[in-house]
Structure formats: C-alpha cells, structure tokens
Amino acid sequence: MTLYIVKCELKKIASLPMLWIFFSLCLILNVGIIEGYRYSNVDDSFISYVKETAAITGTELGGEFSERLAGLKDSEEKRRLYEETYEVKNIYEDLKAVDLGQAYISVYALPDRWAALMRNKYRCLQPMVDELARSNAGFSLYAAGETKNLHDLLFSILFRTVTGEACVLAALCMIFLYGYEYQNKTEAVIYASYTGRNIQHGKLAAGLLFGCLSYSLIAGITLLIYLGVFDYSWIWSSNVSSIFNYVEEITGIKPFLTWIPFPLWEYLLAMLGLGLVLTLIFGLIGAVIGRLCKNSYLGAVLFFLLALAMMTAPYFLAEKDLWSGYFISQFLPVCLWLSSSVWLTDMGIISLIPFHETIGLFGNVIIWGILTAVSSRHFSGKDVLL
Template identity: 30%
Template sequence: MSVKLYELKKVIFSPVVIGLMAVFIAFNIFVIFNQTQSTSELKVLNKIVDKFGYKINDKMMVDFKLYYSDQLKNLNEITFEKTSNPYQSAMDLFSNDFNSSNIYKEDDLEFFNDVRVIENYYYTAKNLDISYKDNNIKQVGEGGISMYNISGSAADTVRMQYAKLSIRFDKIKENGEYKNLFFIGNVYKMHTFLFKTLFRDFIFEIMILIVLITGYLMNYEFENKTLFVVYATKRGRKLNKDKFYVSIFTSILVTTIIIGISLGIYFTVVSYSGLWKVPISSGFNWDNQLPYISWFNMSFTKYLFCCIGLVYVCEILFACITFIISNFIRSSYIVFFIFAITFGIAIIISGLIPVSSNAVFIGQFTPFVLILHSQQWFMEKGPFATFKYYEVFTIVAWSIILLSICGICMRKFRKQNLY
C-alpha cells in the first residue's frame, strides 16, 4: 500500500470527519428546505420563460401583456361568478383578504396566486428601464467614500474604480444585459440565499473540516508517539510532502462531496429550467439598494461555476495555511485554535488600517476577507473591494506566497530536530 493511500485512509475512515460531514450536509438540506417554501411561485417564472423566453424586448412584452391580460380575465370570471366583484389587478383581489371568505376552491386560490406572480413579473419587466435609469454608479462610489470617511489617495482609488464600474454599467444598459427575466430579487432573494447563505455555509463547513483534517494528518505521529519510528528513515523525512498532497486531495474531495450533494438537492428543489443562460447582471436579480453589477458578462451557469471554482481554490489555500501552522505546532487542537486566531486577526487588521491611504486596500486582498463577499464575487462589493480582478489577484498572490512557504517547510522538515 502506498504511503499516500495509507494517509488518505486515516482521513476517510475517521469517525469525526464522517460525522461532521453528515451533520453539515444535513444542516444544508434543512436550510434549503426551510428557505425554499415558495417553490410553487418560483415555478411560475419557468412557465413564463417556456412561453416567451427570458430576453425582454418589445415583441416579448406585447405577448407577455396579452398573456397577463388573459390570465386576469380568467381570474375575474371566477371572482365575478362568486362575488360579482371584478378586479383591476390580482393584487387588488389579495388586498381584500379573500381567503377568509372560504368561497373559493383551493385550485382557484392557487390560480389567483399564480396570476399575482405573473402580474408582478410583468410590471417589473415593464418598469425595468426606469429603475436602471435612476442609478448613477459614480454617485454610489461617492456615497461609500462619505459613509466610511475615506480620504486622500484611498478616496482617489475608490473614485477611479467606480469610474471603471460606471463604464461597465453603461455597457450593461447598452447591450441590454439587464433586460432578462430571472427570479425577482427583492421578492425571493434567490441570489442572496444561494451565493451568500448557502455558499458561506459551504465555505465555513469545508474550512472546519480541512483545518481539522490537515492538522490531524500533520500531527498524527507526534500525538501517537510514533515519530521516532516513522521519521527515523530518509523516506520518513519526506512524509510531510505526502501529507501535504493528501491534505490538498482531501480538500478537493470534501469540497466536492459537500457542494455536490447540497447543490444537487438545491437545484432539485428549485428549478432553474430556462434560466441557466440568463446573465447574472439581470435587472430582476436585484435584492439590495444597488443591482448586481458583474465586471464580466457572465451567464448564471458561468457565474455559478466560477464561484464553485473559487471555493475550491480558497479551501486549498486554507489547507496550505494549516499545513504551515502544523509545521510549528504539534497539536491538532492547538492548530485549529491558531488558525481561528489567524482568521480573526486578518479580519480585524483589514478594519484598522487608516482610510486615507491606499494601504487600506491591502487588508482586503486576503482569502479570509475574500470569502466574506461570496454573494458579490466578480461584482461591485463596496468601496474597499470593488476591483475588476480582485478575486483573481487575491488567489494568485496568496497561492504563490503559500505554496512557496509550504515548499520551504517541506525542505526544512528533512533536517529538523524532532525534539
């Protein structure tokens, strides 16, 4: 049996690792089912897209209006028969608290609700141009400068980045990238749920497992008092390298299992049929004060895979950080504690740097801060992290630094005193 396979077996058969993975996946499933109770409303959009496509243009809006009018007419036929009351809109019907009258069948109530949802999508699409016209990205940057009292060269940098983002925003309006149907952000908040709630859960769950696994692998011989047997040979002194490769592989494996199962269940519960190619900068995908403005023209599918890829790389970086800590600390529990302190210090330091200098941005370019912006990756994310290649630069810079340090640690361990 190869050394790497033996080290891997230590992990995959560990009751702690198996137990934690089961708990984390169960928790994710609970969150998914608990937060996606309006799936019947979400499916209405799939029906609309099946009929008209997701691109919003003049012809589509004409057809959409006729469809909505027909549905409203059918609604009024039912209500007039029961109460002799016609309604100008589905929302007027719901405003009258008609559920308490108990005069409608359950199928009628479901139909009424579908019409209300169709109505919401129609008027949101109709007013989309007005909503986008009122946004001034440069003023958003000035608002951030004022809010955080940014001054000096830092303020100049923020203005420069938002000027670039403004050009991108104008491009989104020019090419109609925002004129595509998607789940209404301010109603369902699907982007926030998926890329903030779920992805942040994934990141921290996997991080906990990776830190525990890497610390366990690195300190196994020390904690089990077998170090003088294992590391007494020349081959044994190269074991750190094997452990490093196994920890990286395990990081990938754990990430794949947790994200694969959790997202598999999510996309089974929530149908994205017909929406996979919708640009992530769709005007419907707007659940905050500012619409989501991506630096690149990406479909939902491309954005999803880029975010998943970013999770993989971040978790590998966390494995590298744990590997480095484990070369100095000979207890897996203390390694976990030191990692947590390192995480906290990285976050705190980023908020202590004076906001009058460009040095304030350096604290943002860490994997610890990066994972806190998961719902805004590759997008506008506030005055301190709105850089076009923020994610790429952070990952590349830290990969070079950490891999170099890991290499040094491996070479140093070959001659290191074990006492």
C-alpha cells in the same frame, strides 16, 4: 513520493469516523438552510408561474415580453409579474460607475489617496456597464421578483456555508495529518526512513487532495439538493446582472455589477472554481499551522484564533482610519471568504481593484504556498525531538 504514500495518508484521514459524521452534519445543515430559507423567504408558486410564463414570453424583458404576458390568463402571479416587468428601463444606460465610487468615498470619508484609487476602479468598470447596457443584460428575466431571494440563497448563504465547511475541514484534516506521527509516536521510525521528513510532501498532497474532495462532495451534493428543490433548468442562461438582482449596502441599492458579463451557469462555475481555490488556501494554512504545532488541539485552536483575528482586522483597521491596512486586510483568506457573495463584482468599499477576489485568492495561494514551503524547509533541517 509514491502515490501509495499519498493513498495511505488519505486513508488516515478517512479512518476518522467523526469526519464522516461532521460531513453528514454539514449536509444536514445545508438542507436545513435551503428548506428554512425557502419556507420563510421564497415564493415557490410565483417562481413556478414565472417558469411557465417564460416558456411563452421568452426570458428577455421588453415590449414583446409584456405583450405576450398581457395575453395570458389573469391571476395574482400574473399581476405581480406584470407590475415587476412593465416598462422596465435599461438601468445600465444612464449608470455612471464613478458615481457609485463617489458614494463610497463620501459615506466612508475616504482620504484622497484611496479616493483616487476607488474612482479609478469604478472608471475601469464603466466599459462593463456600457457593455451591459448594450447587451440588454438588465432585461434578463432571471427569476423576476424572486431573483434576489434565489440569488442570495445560492450565492450569499449557501455558497459561503459550503466553502466555510470545506475550508474548516481542509484545514483541520491537514493539522490532523501533520500531527498524526507525533500522536502515534511514529516520528522516529518514519523520519529515519528513506522518505524521511519528505513524508510531509505526501501529507500536503493528501491534505490538499482531501480538501478538494471534501469541497467537491459538499458543494456537489448541496447543489444537487438545491437544484432538486429549485428548478433552474430554465434560468441558466439568465444574466446575473439582471435588474432583479441587486446589492444592498450602506450607500444604497446598486445593481449586481460583474467585471465581465456572466450568464448564471458561467457565474456558478466561476464561483465554484474560486471556492475550490479558497479551500486549497485553507488547506495550506492548516499545513503551516500543523508544521508549527505538534499538538493538534492547540493547532486547531490556533487556526480558529487566526481566522478570528483575520475577521477582526478590517473592522479594527477601518475604525483606526488605517485605510492602507484595511484594504490589504481585505485580501486575507477569511475576509475573502466573508465577501464571497459579491465575488466577481465591483465589491464596493471592500476593494480598490478589478477582480479583487481572483487576485486575492491566487495571491494567497502563492503566499501560503511559500509559507508552507518555508516551514517544510525549516522542518527538514530541524531536530526531531522525541
């Protein structure tokens, strides 16, 4: 497969004017989300104050921090920061991870088999909790009282939106490429050429490459805009498990417990990397659907239907008390996407194993890769009905 063919396939995608309009609309939406959320949820002046203060007090809470803060000029922001940081406790010191697991077991009335696995997961988490306690991760200032808002905006809302946009684009463009020869009636000429049906490998490569590109562009530009709006230069090294960051669930509020200690910049990089893997999975899903459906409208509708079915699966299975099905369904690509706000954490009722999302994402790459290979192989030995 020559690079030229991949380039030509990429050109076919790039020649879709609507793609670029859609791309721009995605960016407009992302900017809208940032500005809308900022307007309604984020206290800019407080963040600025925390930033200025951090330069004097440092970013680790404790006696020294409080002392230095107390010496600063009085203001409303200072009072707020003082209240939020005064005599804070190292919450990880007394935290029993198994108790968190027990809360899920009780609230969801998990059967014994699954309860044992849930307890086991939280047992595995305990060393991490101890490590967080030892390293005073909870005392990381992050953005103090505005941490939750900032973290939610970046990792819950924006990240999910950006990956969702890239995933949809990756899948649709793959369906477009696979249906392109049928639509242009060029199947006969192309499949009878030297490359023949192997052109699908070029299409796959181009589609996946496009997925990566679109993800990088959307995520990159959105992140640049985000960082233009919110100055992160001073909080990159904050630990994401800071006491100011937490997760609200039906079982109550719990700390943001990651499987390994993550400074913010490392967490962001890890999330971006995983997001890229998710985009590739959706590209592969598009390839399988594109191979099955010559008509790209039907293919696109089928894609959304499949996504909807994946979305429904955990609700349905949990309602029917089919817990094994429920936990397996949480590995479905759409479910992984929906749970992206808690990636790399304990993930609560969603998961029974450490690094659920990482295992799930790479597992999906393998599964959808195999499905793509099987469908390609099937196509290679199939009549081309013109």
